[in-house]
Amino acid sequence: MNRITWRGLQLLILIAMAPMPALAQSDQPTARAPRREFEGPIAVSDVKPHIEHLASKELRGRSHAEGRKAGEYVRKHFEAAGLKPLFGDGQSFFQEIPARNPQTQERYIAGRNVGGVIHGTDAELRNEYIILSAHYDHLGVRGGKIYRGADDNASGVSMLLSVAKHFHNTKHQPKRSIVFLGFDMEEKMLWGSRWFVAHPPWPIGNVKFFLTADMIGRSLGNLPLPTVFVMGSEHSPLVKLALDDVGSPKGLEAARLGIDLIGPVPRSDYGPFRAKKIPFLFFSTGEHPDYHTPNDLPERIDHEKVARISSLIARLSKQLGSQSEAPVWTDELKPHIDEAKALNKICSLLMKANDDEEYKLTDLQKVVISQAVLKTKRIITRGKMSANERKELISVAQVLLLSVF
Template identity: 35%
Template sequence: LIALFYSSGYSQSDITVNELKDHIVFLTSEKNAGRYPGGKANKRIVKYLQKDFKKQGLLSFKNNYKQKFKARLRVEKGAQEKPLVRTSNVVGYIEGNDPNLKNEYIILGAHYDHLGLGGPSSKSNKKNTIHYGADDNASGTAALLEIAEKIAANKKELKRSIIFIAFGAEEQGLLGSKYFVENPLVPLSEIKLMINMDMLGRLNQENHVYMGGAGTFPDGVPFMQNLGKSLGLTPIVHAGSVGGSDHVSFYAKDISVLGIHTGGHPQYHTPEDTVDLINFPGEKKVTDYIYNALMEFVTTDYKMGFIKQD
């Protein structure tokens, strides 16, 4: 029976709808109050992410999953400047097994913060109401944890190394990713690609998954198109159009990037971005897609190299 169980290809580390949902439900809970940088809620989320990384056996840099930094929060025009708050990126990695390629890193990232009780960047006037950020970006954070779990279960297959980063303070101006590239935990020259997941929870009926930056590495556009189609997705792939999320910080350092999302919606940056609107089967499909792409990059000698886009 045991042999049959494993030979079926099923693994307890498979990406599942239930686990994606569990992560998003926690991240969007009332007690986390919209995941604003700094404070008790921020610490609670960082602890949750650290615990998950440790559970999956991810390695830490300098014996610490936290990369601490200070973030100055955005304020409305004319308002008194807010003080700096303490927050963190949460970083773990899995080392590759190839003697040479293990010194090349692929980064998979997603920001875990949101708008808290609203704020100057919100499109809603309900500034004392929790902005749950289920799609933006609890969905990407959940995918990060699920992909890390599955890759950890298959780490013997890796040639290149993978760094997983849950970024803090993205909504405050990409502060977590900017801090990382200015204070990298590995030489920037060794980072060959950064894949960023920001809003994966609203796959539409046409199965559109959008991405920018696919032309910043060799054959990225046809590879992502063909892989998506083979999984029943309809990829909308741009060679450039790098976009406005955390991968921009890496592109500014001449690092190849891929920013992936499932599209905008009326609930973006409002209190109505809630867990009940997440398309969980769709998110699983997109998460599997990203996992498969990542495994191609890290288990083969796929040619990497930065290509600047206009």
């Protein structure tokens, strides 16, 4: 995680504590359509075995030789799901990532992306690509301890493999081609996804939508949230509409946030695609105390949540793969009320956890969080949010990420 200076954090806190404008007389609550729910096609029995295997002691944190074994596991399941090889003119599931030894200048293979494709059914649209991805590498063994990476990111890979199998078993296939990508070297400055974007198997402009899932098996700060955060839809109206249309599996809340709420530095493999202005979504349930520790274990995963998120991604990718228009990028960002709702819930749960002595907040944190509860409640009551109010919410979100979680 990137750090900021204490002076920068003080500035964010001051902005977060600033009073919001008073409500105008004309600001009335805006009615919204009820949230659509559906029964998900992907079950716990689909995702759990993948998480248990990839985060097993035997794979030792999926780095070096064990990382290669994890890549082979992903390839084997891609092949079993009927995917066609993505690389080497359709002859290989692997894209090698080269590096150079700085001392000897010798070249070697540092990692391997794993990719497969289901070709679209439409003669023209099959040359447009929808990418679903998750990184399969983790931190390996450090200080004699295995960093097993159950949430980061065996959970995301289980989604990828389960959705691939689901597509294989589906009678009606999308018009566009669906690509399934397991990235290597995400933990090393996103090197696997950077390499792919720089060396794609077809012009990168043919990618019409990119989705990555990173840490989808726990809950932000271990708070009782039945929530997955879905970030990036603000950059494509068609993606936003598709999310509205597909709804959510029962028991899951899909909270839409702007990607800027978690800071300018990319936190996962969406970064290189965002830089190319390719419409994207980043799915994550958020960081928790076991993030990047040896305690990120399979038995702590909420497998039901992973299955529900996987079902949502399957349904969304089918919709985007078959609708007549492809998503397009926009730089024009409009505030979305879901951001205020998500922050209100997080802040309210933090205050309750502090009262129950599950969290130990400082006096300053309590002031910032309690004011955030009031501010977001007023926005929710009004039913809309101004651009200036959203800037304040960004500051609140970054204070929480940097000083609480």
